[in-house]
Amino acid sequence: MTKTRTRTTRLWAAGVALTTAMALSPIATPASADTGPGDGPRDRxxxxxxxxxxxxxxxxxxVGQLFILFAYGQTADSNDAKxxxxxxxxxxxxxxxxxKPGGFILFSARDNITNPTQVAQLSNGLQHAALDTGAGIPLLVSTDQEHGIVTRIGPPATQFPGNMALGAGRSAADARTAAAISGRELAAMGIHQNNAPDVDVNINPDNPVxxxxxxxxxxxxxxxxGAATIRGYQDDARVIATAKHFPGHGDTATDSHTGLPVITHTLQEWETIDKPPFEAAIAAGVDSIMTAHIVVPSLDDSGDPATxxxxxxxxxLRENMGFDGVIVTDGLEMAGVREKYGDGEVAVRALEAGVDQLLLPADPRKAYEAIDEALDSGRLTERRIDESVKRVLAxxxxxxxxxxxxxxxxxxxxWVGTGRNLRTAEQISDRTTTLLRNEDASLPVSVQGKRVLVTGWGDSTTVTLAAELTKRGATVTTVATGAAPSATQRAxxxxxxxxxxxxxxxxxxVAAGSxxxxxxxxLYGSGAHVVTAAVRNPYDIAKLPDAPNMxxxxxYSPVAIGSxxxxxxxxxxxxxxxPVDVLASDDPEQILYPFGFGLTW
Incomplete structure (x- = not known):
């Protein structure tokens, strides 16, 4: 099982794997030539x-059209001191x-989302406000429905297990179907722009974000x-897809929400690892690309974040890669973009860099004022503003x-959460679960009439799994211990x-020594019959060498737990x-379980 290869070898392998990936995942082509950006009738x-x-x-x-704002509250008229x-x-x-913003973004954590009907009512309320204001231009209502660990709208909307699970399933057709279903449901709720898919290449197992x-x-x-997902959203569901986070956020150990990551890839490494998914996204006709708050010295040695x-x-992105769609910043309230400059200056510099949409400024009033001052001084021109406004309007x-x-x-x-959609989501999810170890042949196991203990991470996740096993005839006890159980609790x-x-x-x-x-x-040393499942990163197996199965x-989306x-x-x-290499925890050059590994019975 264990083998080694150097970083250079891994990069070379990444650069030549296209034939294999495409053979595993053939991508359907769009239904017509005029469904994406280009020179078709719709575009003209x-x-x-x-x-x-x-x-x-x-x-x-x-200027207002360049901003994507948010508000606390479940209706357009909900008053909130925040x-x-x-x-x-x-x-x-x-x-x-x-x-007069051009867009509004919805968050479950900011009291925008309770259920699909409420989301649709909120979206309509936002649109009525926009249509009654200024030029009367409708808003782009957006959200971050990536699925998996970034899911803004929960059940009864159809849930999918997320990108890495789909990568494990190896089916571009499934990725496109998932995006088409999700996109149609978002459109029914009045959401036009989804900040997905994430096309970062996660080569760092310690990546926290x-x-x-x-x-x-x-x-x-x-x-x-990524290309299949974009086609599902845009061609099949008529929802704007947003490929993120350019120029590539996959090799960092710093979360850009709380700090400013530095990506040390050489230009050749960037062109081999990070760039190809964005090229594929552009070729697939992606409408929007989101920037990352990361420093990439090989691309710009100024120390400024890419945004x-x-x-x-x-x-x-514009000149070398030929992208002429809409470029949107990641959230400007994030620490990664605010470290060097003030909140007003950040908005001006983003426009000077070439972005079109300013997402979630930390201080909207300062951002607007700074742009006005830049226009008055000639630092920004109305012609420059017009370029971005035209892209957004188009x-x-x-x-x-x-x-x-x-x-x-x-x-x-x-449209939302139909029986057909839910069944399709289950079928797609069933093709993603991966068996990494089964040394004692203890899997599968019949639970009919058995006493089963479900324990470990996740209050709701353990309950969800317990309910599934109860349906199958088990008598289940649930004890959620979280990520840091005490010695007393463990015993x-x-x-x-x-x-x-x-x-x-x-x-x-799982962290070493945790x-x-x-x-x-x-548990492994107790003699109990233990089944182990990593419900997030597959890298957990490297920290659990004594697990008899994995x-x-x-x-931990309910649909994934059902599978x-x-x-x-x-x-x-x-x-x-x-869909990743699992490396040894004490030797990052040693591959314990290689890309493509998976057992069955």
Whole structure:
């Protein structure tokens, strides 16, 4: 099983794997030549609309089109003191009236989302406010429905297990189908732009911010799956896809939400690893690309994050790679982009770099004021603003936002979370679970009439799995221990395991020497029949050498946990293949389980 290869060899392998990835995952082509950016009738009509509309707009309205804002609250008229503190007005309708933004983004964590019907009502309310304001241009309503660990809208909307799980399934057709289903449901809720897919190549097992959000550690598999996902969203569902995070966030140990990562790839490494998925996204007709708040010295040695780098945004993405769609920043409230400059200056520098949409400025009033001052001083020109506004307006028109800004709330049940969609999601998820180890042939296991203990990480995840096993005739006890169980808790659960027929241990990001690792080792040494499943990163197996068996679900989404239960009990044979290399924890040059590995029975 164990083998070694140098970093140079890994990069070479990444650069020549395209034939294999494409053979595993053939990509369907779009239904017609005019479904994506280009020179088809839809695109010409969109550009004509943009050219005509921008001439009628005031400079204030133009600047507003560059911003994507948010508001706390479940309706457009929900008053919240946090809105007043940030914007000076209490609700979304007044924010739209005052700031005239081109887009609005929805978050579950900011009290925007409870269920699909409410989301549709909120979206309609936001659109009515926009249509009654200024130039009366509809908003781009967006969200981050990546699925897996980044899921903004939960059930009854259809859930999928996320990118790395799809990478394990190796089916571009499944990736496209998942995006088409998700995109149609988002469109039914009034959401026009999804900040997905993540096309970062996750070659760093310690990456704290990407990980399973990536399809794979192999650029060609990421490229194939990303392109299929984009076609599912845009061609099949008419929802704007956003490939992220350019120029590539896959090799960092720093989270750009809290710090400023530095990517040390050489130019050749960047061209081999990080660039190909974005080239594939552009070839697939992606409407939008999101920048990363990362420093890449080989592309720009100024120390500025890519979001603020003209060499990267304009030089690489626009000029060298030929992308003429909309470039959107990652959230400007994130620490990674705010370390060097003030919140107003960041907005100006992003526009100077070449971006079109300014997402979530930390201080919207300062950002608007800074752009106004830059225009007054001549640092920014109205012509430069017009370039971005035209792109944004053309994208809105091409994706039908101008023609159909609101949705029929009464039809939500017809489109969202249908039985057909849910069954398809289960079938796709069933093809992703990966069996990494089964040394004692203890899998699969019948749980009918057995006493089963479900323990380990995740309050809701352990409960979800327990419910699935209960359906299959088990008598289940659930003890969630989290990521850091105390010594007392570990001892108590080990004693319980010895009194059960089967113990299922769920792990999440096991670290060497951690309480989670000690808990697992104690269970393995107890003589209990233990089944182990990593419900996030597959790298956990490197920290658990004594585990007699190991499954990887890549996700703790309920749909993935349902598939996990079916594999554990033998209803479904595991067919997933590792989409990453699993390296030894004490030797990053030693591969314990290579890309493509996966057992079955």
């Amino acid at each position: 009509a969109a550009m004509k609309y943009a050219e005509k509309t921008v001439k009628k707009m005031s400079i204030e309205e133009k 809105n007043t503190a940030l914007y000076g007005v209490p609700n979304a309708s007044q924010i739209i009236e005052q700031f 990407i990980g399973v959000r990536s399809f794979s550690s192999e650029p060609e598999l990421v490229s194939a799956m 603020l780098s003209k060499k990267i945004v304009t030089g690489q 994208m809105k028109h091409a994706q039908g936002v101008i023609a159909r800004p609101t949705v029929q709330v009464s039809r939500i049940g017809t 108590a659960v080990v004693a319980q395991a010895q009194a059960h027929d089967v113990t299922v241990l769920l792990t999440n990001n 309480a989670q690792q000690q808990f697992a080792d104690a 499954l990887a679900s890549y996700s 996990l239960a079916r594999v554990i009990t033998g209803e479904v044979a595991p067919t997933g293949k590792l």
